[in-house]
Amino acid sequence: MPEIRTVQMSDQPFWYTLDKHLPILEFAEKVRQKQGYVLSENGKPIGLLRYNLFWDNTPFCTLLFIAKDFQRKGYGRFLMQRWESDMRDLGYDMIMTSTQADEEAQHFYRKLGYRDCGGFVIDIPGHEQPMELILVKKI
Numbered sequence: 001m002p003e004i005r006t007v008q009m010s011d012q013p014f015w016y017t018l019d020k021h022l023p024i025l026e027f028a029e030k031v032r033q034k035q036g037y038v039l040s041e042n043g044k045p046i047g048l049l050r051y052n053l054f055w056d057n058t059p060f061c062t063l064l065f066i067a068k069d070f071q072r073k074g075y076g077r078f079l080m081q082r083w084e085s086d087m088r089d090l091g092y093d094m095i096m097t098s099t100q101a102d103e104e105a106q107h108f109y110r111k112l113g114y115r116d117c118g119g120f121v122i123d124i125p126g127h128e129q130p131m132e133l134i135l136v137k138k139i
Contacts, residue, residue, distance in 0.1 A: 002039055002040065002041050002046075002078055003039070003041075004037050004038070004039050004082045005038055006031075006036065007034075007035075007038055007048070007050075008038075011031075011038050011045065012027055014045045014048075015027065015036075017067075019048060019050070019065065022050065022063070030050055036049065036050040036051070039075060041070065046066060046070045046075065047065060047066040047070065047076070047079055048063070048064075048065055049061060049063065049064045049079050050063045054096055058095070059087045059092050060095070060096040060097065061083060062097075062098075064076055064079060064080065076108060077112065080112055084139050087139060093138060093139055094136060094139065095137050095139055096135065096137075097109055097134075097135050098132050098133060099132070100130045100131065101119070101130045101132070101133055106133055109135050110135070112137070114137045115135060115136055115137065116133060116134070117134050118133075118134045119134055120132055120134075
C-alpha cells in the first residue's frame, strides 16, 4: 500500500531526483510550510507533489511527479486525492494547477475533474515555453 507524508529535510536528495525546478533555498521553505508531499511504495520514495497559494489564498499544485517506473499505475491520482482532501480539510473550496499545452498531464487533470480556465504564453528570450494551461477544480 502506498504511503504519503509531508516532505521533510531528509527527503532533499530524493526530491531533486524528480524536481528540477525548485531552487534549493525554497526546499526548506516547502518543508517549513508543509507544502509538499512524498509518496512511497514499500518504504521507497517514488513520487512528490508540491504546492503554494496562488493569490495567497488558493492552493495551486505547482508540481506532481511520479518516478518513470511507477507512472500510469494510479499513484498520481492517489497523491492528488490526498492533496485535495487535505486542502478541503484546511477550508479551501477551490484548487488550481497548470501544465504546458504540449504535455499529457492536461488529460490526467481533466479526468480528475479539473477544468480549463485560461492560460498564458511566455515568449521572453531565454524563457520561452509552450502555452501554460491553468486548470481549476471545486472541492
